[in-house]
Amino acid sequence: TLNGQEVSEGAVLAAEMINAKGGVLGKSKIELISVDTRCNPTEAVNATQRVISTGIDLYIGNYCSSASLATMPVLASEGIPQITLSYAPSITGSARTPNSVRIGPSAGLQMAPLAKYAITVDKNKKFAALVTNDDFGRSMAEAFASAAKNLGGEVVDFQYYKFGADFSTYVTKIKNMGVDGLVFIGLGNDTINFTKSYNELGLKMRIYGGDNFSDAQYIQKQNPKPQNLVFAWVYDDDSKRSA
16 A cells, blocks of 8 residues: 555655664664565565564564554464554454554554544434445444444444445445435545545535545545545644644
């Protein structure tokens, strides 16, 4: 995905800057080895085993939760530190390994405030969820549903799709359900394709999403953008706020 590509580019830039100053602690130069897990648990394990065989000292990844959960025990068995970027709560909960740490926000950190906004500000109570069928999508939907339930709301329908889905059937079903809001979680082109179906089928209910709607790929390629979109944003760019 574009998200993984952005992480890779950031790692390359960081390595270049550190190496230009003599390396880690001014002594050891950083060498990067990049592999594509394709957000697939089996491919993630295979790719991880390949890089382990090269003698790596640190593993940064994965971006997709299902890939992270699959690679964590593999890396733990080798004692290799892992920095994961994924959102599924189990990564720092039931599935956590001693050598792993998460630097990305958990699903609850994004979706609980979003559900609170939907119910207390927008006054919406009835929701449908359309999310990618992996640990990332399921955990985001579950976090929203749990927070909504505590506030008197309800997610009345969950639909799970695979990467590259045709969203027209999913969105048509939601259009006829009479819900107040739609929770959508996706990555890359799926977010764009969902918006296309949403616009073509004339949906009007509020969309509640994760930070996938702030991806450069979506911002640059999607036009027109939905006017009734609210999404979670958990990063501070240190810009000035009005009083």
